[in-house]
Every structure is written in C-alpha cells, then in structure tokens.
Amino acid sequence: MFGLKATPVEQEHTDSYYAATANNTTQYPPLNGDVSVDIAVVGGGFSGVNTALELAEKGYTVALIEAKRIGWGATGRNGGQIIGGIGHSHDRFKKAIGDEGIRALYDMGNECCEIIRERVAKYNIDCDLTWGYADVALKPRHMREFEATAEYHQKMGYPYDLTLLDKAELNQQVVGSERYIGGLINRQGYGHVHPLNLCLGEARALASLGGLIYEQSPVTRVVEGDQPEVHTEHGRVKAKHVVLCGNAYMGELKPALSKKVLPSNSCVITTEPLGDLADTLMPGNVACCDPRTALDYFRLTADGRLLFGGLSNYTGLEPSNIEATLRKNMLAVFPQLADKRIDYSWSGQMGIGINRLPQLGRLEGNVYYIQAFSGHGVAPTHLTARVTAELIDGQASRHDVFAKVNHMTWPGGKLLRRPAMAVGMLWFKMLDLL
Secondary structure: OOOOOOOOHHHOOOOOHHHHOOOOOOOOOOOOEEEEEEEEEEOOOHHHHHHHHHHHHOOOOEEEEOOOOOOOOHHHOOOOEEOOOOOOOHHHHHHHHHHHHHHHHHHHHHHHHHHHHHHHHHHOOOOOOEEEEEEEEOOHHHHHHHHHHHHHHHHHOOOOOEEEEEHHHHHHHOOOOOOOOEEEEEEEEEEEOOHHHHHHHHHHHHHHOOOEEEOOOOEEEEEOEOOOEEEEOOEEEEEEEEEEOOHHHOOOOOHHHHOOOEEEEEEEEEEOOOOOHHHHHOOOOOEEEOOOOOOOEEEEOOOOOEEEEEEEEOOOOOOOOHHHHHHHHHHHHOHHHOOOOEEEEEEEEEEEOOOOOOEEEEOOEOEEEEEOOOOOOOOHHHHHHHHHHHHHOOOOHHHHHHHOOOOOOOOOHHHHHHHHHHHHHHHHHHHHOO
C-alpha cells in the first residue's frame, strides 16, 4: 500500500522558500506494475510536465514518471525569472539553419513567454505571475550592449516596448541601489513567477486531462526503438513514444546525452519579509539581472521578501556556506539590508550546453530528449515542450530547426571536463572586470 513506507528526506523538496510557500504538497503514487500509454515522459520539471500537458491537450494518453517530486530539480529552485529568447547569438548557427531558422528561433523566443501567460490564464494557476524585467548595467559597455539589444528587437518586430533607463531613472523606477549605472526595462513581455507553484499547477492541469503522474519512481532503464519502454524498480511503462526530460539530473541514464550537458550549480537566498522597505528596494516590482558571466539576479516575492541568487559555477560544488557568501553579494547591491535576516538558502543544478542553445533531438527509434537550458529555462522549457509535442503529432518543421544544430560533447571526460570548464569560467570572469 502506498503511504505505509516513509519517503526518504532526499526524495522531498529542498528547504527553499518555494517549497515553504507551495500551494500544495503532491502525493502522486509511485509506479507499480505495467502501464501502456501513447507517450511516456521522464522528468517532472517544466520540460517534462509541459511536454506531457501539450500532448494530453492533443488527445494522447500520457504517463509522466518523476524520480522524486514534481518540480524537485531546477524547476523548483530557480530565480523565477521569465525571460524570453531561445539560446543566444543565433547568427553563429546560420550555416546550419539559414536565415529562416534564425527568424524561427527569434519568434519562438518570444512565444515561450506567451505560453506561460496563456497557460496560467487557461488553467487558473495561482503562481504570483508578475510582468516586468530589467537588465541592469555595471559598466558603460553594458549600456552600449543594451542599446544594441533594443535596436535588434525593434528591427525584428518585437511586440513590447523596451526602454533604456539612466542611473536616476533606474534608481527611481526599478532598483534602489547605487551599484548600477542604468538598465533596459521590459515591462510587459518578461517577468517573474513562483516557479514551483507554476509547475504544480501545470501538473494538476495534466492530471485533469487524464494524464498519469508517478512520483518517487526513479527510472532505471529506457529501452529504445519503435516500441520503447521505461523501466523503474517496481514498474514498466510501454509507449509509442518516450521523451527524456531529466536535464542536469539525468545522471548516466543515457550517457550519450549526459556527455553533452554539464551540471552547474546556482544558489539562492531569501530574506525575511521587508515591509515598506521592499518598495524602496524594488519600486517597480520587476525582476533584475546583471550581464556578467557569474551574474547576480534578484526580485521581490509576493510577500515582500528579497530573493537574491547567483554564484553560478561549473565545478559542480556549492559554497560551504551559501547564506554567508550570497549575503555578501546581496549587501554589495543593497547595503540597507545589513540587519535583515535570511530565512531560506538553497542551491540547484542547471544543465549547461557548450553552444547555449537548448538541445532537442531523437535517439534510436521513438525516443526523444529535451535538455541544456544553460540557466535560462523557465520560459524556453515551455516552448521546447510544445515543439517536441508538435514533432510527435506529426509537425516536424520547428523541431527540425533545433535538430540541425550540432551539439558538441563536453571535452575531457568525467574527470577533466569540470576543471577545464572552471578555468574557462574564470577567464570570462576576468573579462567581466574589464
């Protein structure tokens, strides 16, 4: 019987602000015995849940298999920033995808945010969805980059206003800090959200459409081919199609995939509720990021806390004291928080690909995969889920754009790729100082 055996602590959500303020605690059953469906999806984060939901909306029978809890991994641990764009610097892929492919990636980069807007409205998901985002500049060259970004979006026909702000305007409208010299604000197209509650709401929508959801069911084997199967310790799902959405938490389930993704840590802290001070720190209630390689990102929560994240690295290790290390960074931005308590601190892993374009593809037979959002996945996961569902439904054109791009294996093997990339990240950090 389910529930008679205690669930190990490591199978539950990390001790985060999101878990503490989740709308509900999921109790979907583990997989026991054999199940047959049209599509089996492995991984209960944004990619997996939304792939399953897209296919359920199309009338397919779907089973979603999650090793721990819905939203347990990066989905339930990130900064909650809804930022458009699918990858970066699309022109470098022109030889593979052509001008039409570059245009398609740009349009999909806008669509990914709209999917969240539409999904929250359609399924009445309570997830603190708030529109407004700003890139903030530390140096004059950052402002020049922001100006070029705004001009590019205007040329491409971006549907929302982008406004450059000088230091005084930024301070009055966006972030009450002397650290930044200006910024670029998008008040309607980008925003922020409680990511765990968003994913939990999407999972409820999936279940309402008849989708089967199994938690606490680590996948032990995936049989590829035209009649693929997903095996767990106590069950098996037979399907016509399988989609793998484990990303940085896939482990060695499929070594060919894990070699193309480098798990990278990012850390987050959340203060106590700040009362009236919150409006002084973030008068526009927008999410913010700076443009450095090891960036700071921050925003207010719905109950008036400051959520502050960063410390991205490729070592796979987190600081010995997340709270102390991130608090120092936070006070560099907001020294007025020196006497405020930190209520939550946590970390999570994101999947980094070498070229920073999400990886969509097909293994042998009817087994597909989605991975490598490189720390920029809240919105793009929703789009890649839709594109993969389109492929399974017989519409391959948008998936083909992704499939034409070659994704290199991380060099150095298991032993050397982390040290090599840590050195590489140090180089980019040095460039950030210039």
